[in-house]
Amino acid sequence: MSTRPRASLKDIAAELGVSVATVSNAISGKGRVSEELGERIRATALARGYVPSLTGRALRTGRSGVLGLVLADIANPLFPKIAQAVEAAAATSGYGVLIADSRGDVTEQTQAIRRLMERGADGLIVVPRRGTRVGEIGLPVAVIDTPSTPGNTVSADHWGGGRQVIGHLAGLGHRHFVLIGGSAASNVQNDRISGMRSALPAGARHTLLWAEGPGRAPGAPLGLAALAAGGATAFASVSDLIALRALTELQSAGLAVPEDVSVTGFDDMVWAGVVTPGLTTLHQDMPTIARHAVDELLRMIEHPETASAVPPGGVPMRLVVRQSAAAPRAARTCPTEGAKPT
Amino acid sequence: MSTRPRASLKDIAAELGVSVATVSNAISGKGRVSEELGERIRATALARGYVPSLTGRALRTGRSGVLGLVLADIANPLFPKIAQAVEAAAATSGYGVLIADSRGDVTEQTQAIRRLMERGADGLIVVPRRGTRVGEIGLPVAVIDTPSTPGNTVSADHWGGGRQVIGHLAGLGHRHFVLIGGSAASNVQNDRISGMRSALPAGARHTLLWAEGPGRAPGAPLGLAALAAGGATAFASVSDLIALRALTELQSAGLAVPEDVSVTGFDDMVWAGVVTPGLTTLHQDMPTIARHAVDELLRMIEHPETASAVPPGGVPMRLVVRQSAAAPRAARTCPTEGAKPT
DNA sequence: CATTGCGGGTTAATCGTTTAACCTAGCCGC
DNA sequence: GCGGCTAGGTTAAACGATTAACCCGCAATG
Numbered sequence: 001m002s003t004r005p006r007a008s009l010k011d012i013a014a015e016l017g018v019s020v021a022t023v024s025n026a027i028s029g030k031g032r033v034s035e036e037l038g039e040r041i042r043a044t045a046l047a048r049g050y051v052p053s054l055t056g057r058a059l060r061t062g063r064s065g066v067l068g069l070v071l072a073d074i075a076n077p078l079f080p081k082i083a084q085a086v087e088a089a090a091a092t093s094g095y096g097v098l099i100a101d102s103r104g105d106v107t108e109q110t111q112a113i114r115r116l117m118e119r120g121a122d123g124l125i126v127v128p129r130r131g132t133r134v135g136e137i138g139l140p141v142a143v144i145d146t147p148s149t150p151g152n153t154v155s156a157d158h159w160g161g162g163r164q165v166i167g168h169l170a171g172l173g174h175r176h177f178v179l180i181g182g183s184a185a186s187n188v189q190n191d192r193i194s195g196m197r198s199a200l201p202a203g204a205r206h207t208l209l210w211a212e213g214p215g216r217a218p219g220a221p222l223g224l225a226a227l228a229a230g231g232a233t234a235f236a237s238v239s240d241l242i243a244l245r246a247l248t249e250l251q252s253a254g255l256a257v258p259e260d261v262s263v264t265g266f267d268d269m270v271w272a273g274v275v276t277p278g279l280t281t282l283h284q285d286m287p288t289i290a291r292h293a294v295d296e297l298l299r300m301i302e303h304p305e306t307a308s309a310v311p312p313g314g315v316p317m318r319l320v321v322r323q324s325a326a327a328p329r330a331a332r333t334c335p336t337e338g339a340k341p342t
Numbered sequence: 343m344s345t346r347p348r349a350s351l352k353d354i355a356a357e358l359g360v361s362v363a364t365v366s367n368a369i370s371g372k373g374r375v376s377e378e379l380g381e382r383i384r385a386t387a388l389a390r391g392y393v394p395s396l397t398g399r400a401l402r403t404g405r406s407g408v409l410g411l412v413l414a415d416i417a418n419p420l421f422p423k424i425a426q427a428v429e430a431a432a433a434t435s436g437y438g439v440l441i442a443d444s445r446g447d448v449t450e451q452t453q454a455i456r457r458l459m460e461r462g463a464d465g466l467i468v469v470p471r472r473g474t475r476v477g478e479i480g481l482p483v484a485v486i487d488t489p490s491t492p493g494n495t496v497s498a499d500h501w502g503g504g505r506q507v508i509g510h511l512a513g514l515g516h517r518h519f520v521l522i523g524g525s526a527a528s529n530v531q532n533d534r535i536s537g538m539r540s541a542l543p544a545g546a547r548h549t550l551l552w553a554e555g556p557g558r559a560p561g562a563p564l565g566l567a568a569l570a571a572g573g574a575t576a577f578a579s580v581s582d583l584i585a586l587r588a589l590t591e592l593q594s595a596g597l598a599v600p601e602d603v604s605v606t607g608f609d610d611m612v613w614a615g616v617v618t619p620g621l622t623t624l625h626q627d628m629p630t631i632a633r634h635a636v637d638e639l640l641r642m643i644e645h646p647e648t649a650s651a652v653p654p655g656g657v658p659m660r661l662v663v664r665q666s667a668a669a670p671r672a673a674r675t676c677p678t679e680g681a682k683p684t
Numbered sequence: 685c686a687t688t689g690c691g692g693g694t695t696a697a698t699c700g701t702t703t704a705a706c707c708t709a710g711c712c713g714c
Numbered sequence: 715g716c717g718g719c720t721a722g723g724t725t726a727a728a729c730g731a732t733t734a735a736c737c738c739g740c741a742a743t744g
Contacts, residue, residue: 021695028731055400060730100429101430
């Protein structure tokens, strides 16, 4: 109780005996107000704990100061990082973030976008469902997907990440690879796979496997032990979730990781650091990506005539070396003290 | 382009030659409008694609139609489910959801709440940082934590979940338990542990372990293999993340799960279903929890005089039986065809 | 001296919606 | 015939901030 309605411009104007317009000018620094009066106004505004009503401002200016974050992929484990980074970036620019989840459904996604528009979002940040494109909606939109997707605004350099991880494995001495994808419909995953392929050393053998491919039951084993028996030593997955699946499947089959086989993931999810052995994976620089996406969106909103300032290509991914990838047995010529780092 | 500003009440009024008030009345069904005119107004509103400006309404009514979701625990893996459920529940009630992440910092949490209030959130849903309480802020607040926390509004029955999992393990024949917590500062985890303890069968032995306890390096091994060597057969964790840590640590040490030891988790995170063996864990009914939280919040906002309608006690958790928990060797008197279920 | 310029404000309109108050016929009852 | 009631509207005043337009006095300038 007694949380009296916040002070408005009118209250302050009344207290000082000046007009609302002057108060508004003094606070925004736009019109012409004498230095002395301006100072007095700002002082009492502070004293009264004045906070501008964003609603009032929104009505007048037609801009709500809110960005919509549209997450299309159901319960995406990357979501916390994205949401956190986007919210932080938006907050430093004075914007709020309204969320909308479409639970993986395309029509639901349209509904979600409509809801955000009705709420007056000034722009949208869309992390699209694998492979789907977001249509024209009459609102500034920033898309976070992968550089090769048409209409993509900013994203990590998934292709380069794929190159890095294979380069790392090849450098350790691996020559027989298994590349494990999730869904072939995902642009991101395809780019990661392409990058991996492009970095395979000459003379290397490799097998490509889709975990959610046709004819494979959702939870069915991937049959990795058999591949290992066939000589494969490096299992590079396009996501940490698949890497985890691979890791535990191999361990359950009695194979030692990384002594017998190496496993790598993608995205540096929360569990990558806690499993044994720690998962070697690629980290996405979400704060930078979100910063770029928000900046780009604000540019479109506030200065539609200017050109994009987002650097082309993706934001580099960073290889996080843990313990799940090591030299294969055959290549163990000069072991570097298998002990864990400090 | 040419996305002309949406039709307003004024436009419709002008088109039909009536006053704005009448249009407003006809659409909201509040004032007195003749059946015939009302029908005509609604028809043209539909034809013109009229969507009420929530900003205008907010300014007039003082309510924004937006709820704030405050997530305090950094990158909480449960976040996607919470956000998704809350957003869905809010959307069906015509509300939007504004997010705020405090990155685990308490002062940052205050800032985040302040930002939400400035944006005119009508109420807040807070998932507090472990153990912290949210102070009085002059806005309706629903807290999702655990039933034993003062000020908690709704949550899962963590205590009952603990009972269930130990009951399940005891039923399988286990008599020597290791209970693994994360942080002793978490109310939720403490309740889960208490529930577990309360369900220990007579004569059972148990050890309590805190993964983030003092004197333990963040990523350091938990030493579970030694406990297993000492006779422990059931490892019950308070979270799937810790269960995953336990599972992989035990597997790396050469122990077979569930043949040698059983492992259970909590929360049914996305990875619980994909690891080998699948993790037996407890599922939170987030949609129901979110529904209760949102309903309660809307009740406080729209009918402050009425009493709470949230059923006391927590929302029951559901045991999800996968393959990580089975009868211990010694108790394998009548094996039920060790094969996996269909 | 008359005009222009400008510093320092004020007035008033506007965004879109809601709602209390008011107005005007028509009709009924007395 | 007239007061009162009602149905069916209209008017107008908010909500809070922004901003174009205007106004006034004083100084400088021709």
